[in-house]
Amino acid sequence: MDNSGQLFPKLPLAEWIEAFVDFLTTYFSALFDTVSTVIEFVTENFVLLMELAPPIVLIILIALLAWWAVNWKLGLFALIGLGLINNLGYWPELVETISLVVISVLISMIIGIPIGIWMSQKGSVQAIITPILDFMQTMPAFVYLIPAVVFFSLGMVPGVVATIIFSMPPTVRLTNLGIRQVDQELIEASNAFGSSTGQRLTKVQIPLAMSTIMAGINQTIMLSLSMVVIASMVGAPGLGTVVYRAVTQVAIGPGFEGGLSLVILAMLLDRITQGANKN
Amino acid sequence: MSTIKVDKLTKIFGRRPKQAVKYLEENKSKDEILELTGMTVGVNQASFEVQDGEVFVIMGLSGSGKSTLVRMLNRLIEPTSGDVWLGDENITEMNKEQLRDMRRKKMSMVFQNFALLPHKTIQKNAEYGLEIQGIDKEERAKKASEALELVGLGGYMDKYPSELSGGMQQRVGLARALANDPEILLMDEAFSALDPLIRKDMQDELMDLQQSVHKTIIFITHDLNEALRIGDRIALMKDGSIVQVGTAEEILMEPANDYVERFVEDVDLAKVLTAGHVMKRAESISVDRGANVALRLMKDSGVSTIYVVDKKKKLLGYVTADEAAKAAKEDKGLSEVLISDIPTVQTDTLLADAFEPMADDKAPLSVVDEDGRLVGIVVRGSVIGALAGNDDVLNGNGGVGING
Known part of the structure; x- marks a missing residue:
């Protein structure tokens, strides 16, 4: 590269990042191995658990859940939709995708909700975290797939990690927003009666922010589903693999089947979580 | 039992409040300070004393600093300078823990828009202050029901705030404050959000209630008639300063300055004098x-x-x-x-x-x-x-x- 015409030489940003990743892989490999082992253990067992029951039993259970959480129409939709996916022969992939989404969303919640709460309590924390969230959401996913592979090799784990990075921000943002939106007079009342910070949070702010926090979790679920295909590129198994393979082989039919299965799953998860929020 | 003594309590909103305090001590006006420093004087060296069992009304138009003043008493707003004495304790010098304890046991507040928790029943709302103190379930249920009975809401314990009218919601607010059995009640425009007839009923009920509970009440209002009806003494505020403190008659018959005189000129004396x-x-x-x-x-x-x-x-x-x-x-x-x-x-x-x-x-x-x-x-x-x-x-x- 010729930088002779420039006033300043090009910054070696790429080299710095690589040195940083090298540094992490050298000195934190034990940490990454542990994280990797834990995520792998949890997802594998989750998949095994779901495969214990025959598809038809699970389909009926999910349909009943949809009925209970929303209405009988959604229950019927679940029955027909999941039946179709099973009929097309994608049941094992569906189970793997559900595992990927569920594990990613759970981890996003475990990390994201406390961070959101922390942000809501301190303006300085909010000022630091907000740009990081912007970064996580707008940096193209392919970019952090590379270090994910370096740290966690191929398979479900880098897929889960990439999914978390991309889908966690809404949970953090909406937890923060929900808590900040609680009526100022209620905060004053809570303080005026001598609440500690923890009491104010658990008795007033979090309960009143709950529906906003749930909306954030719903968004996280939707975003994690949209990451399924990208995660398959680093070897995360599931419906994403079906679509990715179809893309590389220009196989229109199977591609559509895989895509349709994802849409059915997305609609079900969306309606069920929204319904649960309303109850 | 304690009385409240407020001594030169001042609140400056802005970045370098010390400078503004100095100007205030040099008797510069609110407008001059705004021009000189860009800072707003919320409350300007307010001093007064409230006796035990007295209904003390702080009255002024919006922007006069009355809400800021009352919030400095329990330090929902931190004073810039000055002291608040509760008996022989200086509230402005309390640490976090002492302050929390004081708020829990000695000073309760009633809010303009009721500030009830929408996700809790009336009973649980009335229990809030006791719950915060960690009082066991049975006792706080008992105390809260007593407080609700006192304000005439015995039969509504399982309802939610949204199911009640404004007047009833504010009774819950009052019950929640009374359940703690505080020495002092701070009432910030407590009846201002209610329509006039209900407001009058609530004023009467507060006065009846005061006959039996004998709290020290600091009541904020912008409504002169309300102030005259319920106040044992009234402090009139303008631009962050207290311009006159006195009984209703003193304010009406001997206004301290033109501002007070103009303020009270439309009052129907027949409804004040007894x-x-x-x-x-x-x-x-x-x-x-x-x-x-x-x-x-x-x-x-x-x-x-x-x-x-x-x-x-x-x-x-x-x-x-x-x-x-x-x-x-x-x-x-x-x-x-x-x-x-x-x-x-x-x-x-x-x-x-x-x-x-x-x-x-x-x-x-x-x-x-x-x-x-x-x-x-x-x-x-x-x-x-x-x-x-x-x-x-x-x-x-x-x-x-x-x-x-």
């Missing part, structure tokens, strides 16, 4: 005395009516000079000639409510206490004088002080 304010000493005679004695007394004091009481000073009626003369001639007792069917009022009866009984009878209106004992009379001249704004006719405290 029979106690304008009554005079009554000439009275025991019923077992003779008619001649009654005549003699009337002649001596230059009146044409004398009030007849029993041994316990209980009012029986009055006797006019003509009747007494007739009785003396016919050798009758006072009890045979006295007119007993007469209207009476009490010392706290508003003049507005005394007009009708006064019109019913030619004789001066008699003022009695709760046991029916005669404490004074109201003559028409004093009433007219008082309504004309002549404070010579007033008794100092509106109570039982009598100037003959």
Whole structure:
């Protein structure tokens, strides 16, 4: 590269990042191995658990859940939709995708909700975290797939990690927003009666922010589903693999089947979580 | 028990408040300081004392700093300078823990828009302060129900705030504050969000309640009539400063400056002044005395009516000079000639409510206490004088002080 015409030489940003990743892989490999082992253990067992029951039993259970959480129409939709996916022969992939989404969303919640709460309590924390969230959401996913592979090799784990990075921000943002939106007079009342910070949070702010926090979790679920295909590129198994393979082989039919299965799953998860929020 | 003493309490909104405080001490005005420093004076060196069991009203228009002032008392807003004494404790110097403890046990607050927790039942809302203190379930349920009974909401415990009208919601707010059994109640525009009729009911109920609970109440309002109705004393605020502190009569009859005078000029005095304010000493005679004695007394004091009481000073009626003369001639007792069917009022009866009984009878209106004992009379001249704004006719405290 010729930088002779420039006033300043090009910054070696790429080299710095690589040195940083090298540094992490050298000195934190034990940490990454542990994280990797834990995520792998949890997802594998989750998949095994779901495969214990025959598809038809699970389909009926999910349909009943949809009925209970929303209405009988959604229950019927679940029955027909999941039946179709099973009929097309994608049941094992569906189970793997559900595992990927569920594990990613759970981890996003475990990390994201406390961070959101922390942000809501301190303006300085909010000022630091907000740009990081912007970064996580707008940096193209392919970019952090590379270090994910370096740290966690191929398979479900880098897929889960990439999914978390991309889908966690809404949970953090909406937890923060929900808590900040609680009526100022209620905060004053809570303080005026001598609440500690923890009491104010658990008795007033979090309960009143709950529906906003749930909306954030719903968004996280939707975003994690949209990451399924990208995660398959680093070897995360599931419906994403079906679509990715179809893309590389220009196989229109199977591609559509895989895509349709994802849409059915997305609609079900969306309606069920929204319904649960309303109850 | 403690009284509150507020000493030069100041709040500056801005980045370098110390500078503004210095300007305030140099007697610069709010506008000058805004121009010089860009900082806003919220409250300017407010000083006052509130006695135990007193209803102290802080009154001012919006932007006068009254809400800021009340929030500095429990430090929902941190004062820039000055002190708040609660008994011998300085609230402004309390650490977090002491402050929390003070808020939990000594000072409760009632809010303009009720500030009830929408996700909790009325019962749980009333329990909030006790829950925060970690009081066990049974006891706090008991105390909260007692407080709810006290405000007349015994039957609504399982409802949610949204199911109640505004007036009822504010009763819950009051019950929540009372459940803690605090020494002091801070009420920030507590009735301002209610419509006028409900507001008046709530004022009456608060005063009834105060008879039984005897709290020290600091009540914020922008409504002069509300201030005059419920305040034992009133502090009037303008631009962050307290311009006058005094009883309703003092504010009405001796306004400290033009601002106060303009503020109070439209007030209907008949709805503020009571029979106690304008009554005079009554000439009275025991019923077992003779008619001649009654005549003699009337002649001596230059009146044409004398009030007849029993041994316990209980009012029986009055006797006019003509009747007494007739009785003396016919050798009758006072009890045979006295007119007993007469209207009476009490010392706290508003003049507005005394007009009708006064019109019913030619004789001066008699003022009695709760046991029916005669404490004074109201003559028409004093009433007219008082309504004309002549404070010579007033008794100092509106109570039982009598100037003959």
